[in-house]
Amino acid sequence: MSERKASIMTIRFGIIGAGVIADVRMAPAIREAAGAELVAVHARNPEKARSFAARHGARRWYSEAQALLDDREVDAVYIATPPSQHAEETEAAAQAGKHVLCEKPMAIALEECDRMIAACRRADVRLGLCFMLRFHPVHRRMRDLVTEGFLGQPKMAEARLVFELPDKSPTAFRLQPALGGGGAVMDVGVHGVDILRFMLGRDVEAVSAFSDHDPSVFPSDDTTVMALCFDGDLPASVGVSFGVPFAERSNVELYGSAGSLFSVDTLGQESEGRFIAISAAGRREEAPPVYNQYVALVDEFVAAVREGREPVPGGADGRAAQAVALAAYESIHTGTVVSLR
Known part of the structure; x- marks a missing residue:
């Protein structure tokens, strides 16, 4: 991990996919977790993105996921889109140098899980799974x-x-x-x-x-x-x-x-x-x-990013359940x- 990422005290999150769980559970958890901050939100519908960001105090919103990934003030992304999109979005996030906290199920095929794990490993970013239970x-x-x-x-x-x-x-x-x-x-x-x-x-x-x-x-x-x-x-x-x-x-x-x-x-x-x-x-x-339990999940992910270790649960756990x-x-x-x- 780069010295810049390791020295960050507050992990700045972006959310990709402004659905119900993101709205009701994870956005509040990110805001409540120590050492985490919600700074950006993505939804394909611009009005949905704007209102979600306003509701949760995010400074910026995007209707294109890549635009959020290009935001240099985002350190990590919570991916809450349909599972068929998880692999592509995780690979793009890793390429952009963002840590990834991905909703379950991890993907829709084991080959996709393997791609996600490999992409995050190559980019030296963390990959966590939302098994909050x-x-x-x-x-x-x-x-x-x-x-x-x-x-x-x-x-x-x-x-x-x-x-x-x-x-x-x-x-x-x-x-x-x-x-x-x-x-x-x-x-x-x-x-x-x-x-x-x-x-x-x-x-x-x-x-x-x-x-x-x-x-x-x-x-x-x-x-x-x-x-x-x-x-x-x-x-x-x-x-x-x-x-x-x-x-x-x-x-x-x-x-x-x-x-x-x-x-x-x-x-x-x-x-x-x-x-x-x-x-x-x-x-x-x-x-x-x-x-x-959602705040505790975010706390563990933030700790893993700060410490340069794999989150628990991580990519291997997502793949095993898949x-x-x-x-x-x-x-x-x-x-x-x-x-x-």
């Missing part, structure tokens, strides 16, 4: 307990993300596989895969998946269960749906020989929550102190177990 206070505490051996020998793990997609308009990128890469598996299944990888400290070796969808609304999967085999033959599952209107549970469940851990409605955008721990010592509930999602689609279409070894 790693920073939920409940998930951090559960991961710590797993690391400390609370589970004993892990026996089984589950993650469920079940809800109703609020925007079902035909123009929504989540309903256009060419833009989003798929359906529920690609959009939220990667979150479930990543949170289990994070908590267990293991990688997925094999995938089998079963899916259903309402073709009148969803051109791709809206409800899928992925059966996963992690390192050490640990069985796990990730269940996802954005077609269930009355869902009440989006949880992580971890089972072991000495104890079990269950989160309660923590797989979502809010940072509040609690978990249940059961062992020979009895049953207890914990509600860790609340902090904003590989599982694509294997799930292969399994759905072929009816086979897909090996990732």
Whole structure:
């Protein structure tokens, strides 16, 4: 990293793609995070870009992404466009010397993930992924307990993300596989895969998946269960749906020989929550102190840029989740177990 970049105390962000998550979650998080500043915004619609910038205190707005990347006062970009654009925009950002914090899913193909990682490595810029659920206070505490051996020998793990997609308009990128890469598996299944990888400290070796969808609304999967085999033959599952209107549970469940851990409605955008721990010592509930998981994500990315190290989660984590999602689609279409070894 250049001395100029290493000496920057405040990391100045630009946002490429002024969508809902950028507006409601990430722009406020960048403004709140210590050592970060939002200075520029891009949206293809000039009025949308202008109003977004005004709403979040950004000094400049652009209707062309390259114009934002050419802005010398931007040190890093948060990319929040449809996944089909992530690879091209990440490569352009890296070429412009900008660090990249990319929304999930990382891309729509593994080859694109590899290109993104290689481009950032060549340019000596950092590449982070927006798996904010790693920073939920409940998930951090559960991961710590797993690391400390609370589970004993892990026996089984589950993650469920079940809800109703609020925007079902035909123009929504989540309903256009060419833009989003798929359906529920690609959009939220990667979150479930990543949170289990994070908590267990293991990688997925094999995938089998079963899916259903309402073709009148969803051109791709809206409800899928992925059966996963992690390192050490640990069985796990990730269940996802954005077609269930009355869902009440989006949880992580971890089972072991000495104890079990269950989160309660923590797989979502809010940072509040609690978990249940059961062992020979009895049953207890914990509600860790609340902090904003999106702010914590930005804090980690800023620290990585300052320290010249890879962010966690980074490009390798995005690629790993992508590989599982694509294997799930292969399994759905072929009816086979897909090996990732």
